Amino acid sequence: MANPAPRMIGVDEHLAAVVELVGVTPVAELPLADCLGLVLARDLVSAIALPPFDNSAMDGYAVRAADVADAPVELPVAGDIPAGRVDLPELAHGTALRIMTGAPVPPGADAVVQVELTDGGTERVLVHGDVPEGAHIRRAGEDVRPGSVVLRAGAELGAAQLGLAAAVGAAVLPVRRRPRVLVLSTGSELVEPGTPLLHGQIYESNGVMLAAAVTAAGALPTLLRFVPDDVAAFHAALDEHLSTVDLVLTSGGVSAGAYEVVKDALAGNGVEFRKVAMQPGMPQGAGRYRGVPVVTLPGNPVSAQVSFEVFVRPALRAAMGHRSPGRPRLSARLTEPVRSPAGRRQFRRGVHDPVAGTVSPVGGPGSHLLGALALADCLIEVPEPLAELAAGDLVTVLPLAP
Ligand SMILES: Nc1nc2c(c(=O)[nH]1)N[C@H]1C(S)=C(S)[C@@H](COP(=O)(O)OP(=O)(O)OC[C@H]3O[C@@H](n4cnc5c(N)ncnc54)[C@H](O)[C@@H]3O)O[C@H]1N2
Numbered sequence: 001m002a003n004p005a006p007r008m009i010g011v012d013e014h015l016a017a018v019v020e021l022v023g024v025t026p027v028a029e030l031p032l033a034d035c036l037g038l039v040l041a042r043d044l045v046s047a048i049a050l051p052p053f054d055n056s057a058m059d060g061y062a063v064r065a066a067d068v069a070d071a072p073v074e075l076p077v078a079g080d081i082p083a084g085r086v087d088l089p090e091l092a093h094g095t096a097l098r099i100m101t102g103a104p105v106p107p108g109a110d111a112v113v114q115v116e117l118t119d120g121g122t123e124r125v126l127v128h129g130d131v132p133e134g135a136h137i138r139r140a141g142e143d144v145r146p147g148s149v150v151l152r153a154g155a156e157l158g159a160a161q162l163g164l165a166a167a168v169g170a171a172v173l174p175v176r177r178r179p180r181v182l183v184l185s186t187g188s189e190l191v192e193p194g195t196p197l198l199h200g201q202i203y204e205s206n207g208v209m210l211a212a213a214v215t216a217a218g219a220l221p222t223l224l225r226f227v228p229d230d231v232a233a234f235h236a237a238l239d240e241h242l243s244t245v246d247l248v249l250t251s252g253g254v255s256a257g258a259y260e261v262v263k264d265a266l267a268g269n270g271v272e273f274r275k276v277a278m279q280p281g282m283p284q285g286a287g288r289y290r291g292v293p294v295v296t297l298p299g300n301p302v303s304a305q306v307s308f309e310v311f312v313r314p315a316l317r318a319a320m321g322h323r324s325p326g327r328p329r330l331s332a333r334l335t336e337p338v339r340s341p342a343g344r345r346q347f348r349r350g351v352h353d354p355v356a357g358t359v360s361p362v363g364g365p366g367s368h369l370l371g372a373l374a375l376a377d378c379l380i381e382v383p384e385p386l387a388e389l390a391a392g393d394l395v396t397v398l399p400l401a402p
C-alpha cells in the first residue's frame with residue numbers, strides 16, 4: 001500500500017509500451033514441423049526446379065506421339081517406369097514404356113497416353129486413341145525455376161508454405177522463435193479444479209485461460225498454476241523460472257487493496273503500475289524485473305482475457321515478426337444499445353454475424369462474467385468519447401477466433 005498512485009494512460013500508449021518491452025525474439029533455424037504460424041525471416045530461394053524433371057501426369061504409356069498418330073495401333077511394351085525409378089531406359093521407336101503418375105518421362109518419349117485410351121497390356125499394348133506431342137507431360141521447372149525466390153521474408157508459414165518449403169528441399173527455415181511465456185496466477189482464494197471448494201474459495205481459471213491464449217497466439221507457455229497472496233511465495237515461484245523465459249505474465253494482485261501481491265513484489269523492482277483508460281482491464285503493470293519483461297494483468301477473469309487480447313497477444317505476435325500483429329478490425333451494426341464509461345475505451349463481449357453485418361453484446365460489462373465471455377466470438381470496441389450507443393450504430397468488432 002506504500003506504492004505511488006498509478007497514473008492513468010491511454011490504451012494505445014500502454015500497448016506501445018508492452019510491444020516495445022517484449023521486443024523481438026532472435027532468428028533461429030527451426031525444423032519445418034515447428035514453424036507453423038511463424039514468420040519467415042529471410043527470402044527462401046529454391047536450389048532446384050519444380051517439378052525437378054519432366055514427369056507423367058497420368059498412369060499410362062510413354063510413347064512418341066508420331067507412333068500413335070494412326071491409332072488404333074499396337075506397340076510392344078519395353079518395360080515399366082514406376083514413380084521413383086532413377087535408371088531410365090530410352091524409349092525406342094515404335095515401342096511403349098508403361099509409366100505411372102509422377103514417374104520421369106524417359107528420353108525419346110514426347111507424350112503419355114493415359115491407360116484409359118488403351119487395353120492396359122503389359123507385353124503389348126493396344127492404343128485406341130492418338131495424343132498430341134507433349135500430352136500429359138509435366139515439364140521440369142514449369143512450377144518453380146531454380147534460383148527463384150519461392151517465399152518472401154515476412155511470409156506467414158501456413159500449411160501450403162511449409163509444403164512448398166519441403167518440396168524445394170528445405171529441412172529448416174529461418175524464423176523468429178516463439179516467445180517463452182511464464183504464466184503465473186496469484187490469489188489465496190484459488191483452488192485447483194477437481195478438488196473440493198470451501199465457501200470463500202474459487203477455482204483457478206486465469207492460468208488455464210492465459211496459457212491457452214499464449215499457445216493460440218503461437219507462443220510457448222509455462223503454466224505455473226498459482227501462488228497465494230504472499231510476496232515470498234511469489235518471488236520463489238518467479239525467481240525459479242525467470243532465467244528460462246522471454247516474458248512473465250501474471251494475473252491478479254495489481255489493484256488498490258491490501259494483499260496486492262504482484263504489486264507489492266514488483267513495484268520499485270522495475271515494474272510500473274498504472275491505470276489504463278479502458279474497461280475492463282484498468283489496472284495494469286509492465287516493466288523489467290531482473291532484466292526479464294513482465295506484464296501484470298488484473299485478476300478479474302474478463303479483465304485478464306481482454307487485457308491479453310489488447311496488449312499481450314499483439315506483443316507476442318510482433319515478437320515473432322508478424323507485420324499485422326493485431327486482430328482484424330471489422331465493422332458491424334449493434335443489435336442493441338450499449339452504455340460505456342466516458343473517457344475509457346470499452347471492450348464488450350459480442351457475437352458477430354458477418355452475413356447480417358451485425359453484432360450482439362453478450363452479458364453485461366462486468367469483468368467477472370466468465371459465462372458470457374465463453375459465449376462470445378468477438379470484442380466490441382467502444383471509443384473513449386462515447387458513453388452511449390444505439391441499436392443500429394456502427395461499431396468496430398475484433399473477431400477472437402482462433
Ligand atoms: N478500490 C478499488 N478496488 C478495485 C479497483 C480500483 O480501482 N479500486 N479496481 C477494480 C478492477 S477494475 C479490477 S480489474 C480488479 C483487479 O484486481 P487485482 O488485479 O488486484 O486482482 P485480484 O484482486 O487478485 O482479483 C480480482 C478478482 O478476480 C478473481 N481472480 C483473481 N485471480 C483469479 C484466477 N487466477 N482465476 C479466477 N479468478 C481469479 C478474484 O477472486 C477476484 O474476484 O480490482 C478491482 N478493485
Ligand code: MOO
Pocket residue numbers: 278279280281282283298300303367
Ligand atoms: O478494469 Mo477491471 O478490469 O474492470 O474489472
Ligand SMILES: [Mg+2]
Pocket residue numbers: 252253254255256257259260299
Ligand atoms: Mg486485488
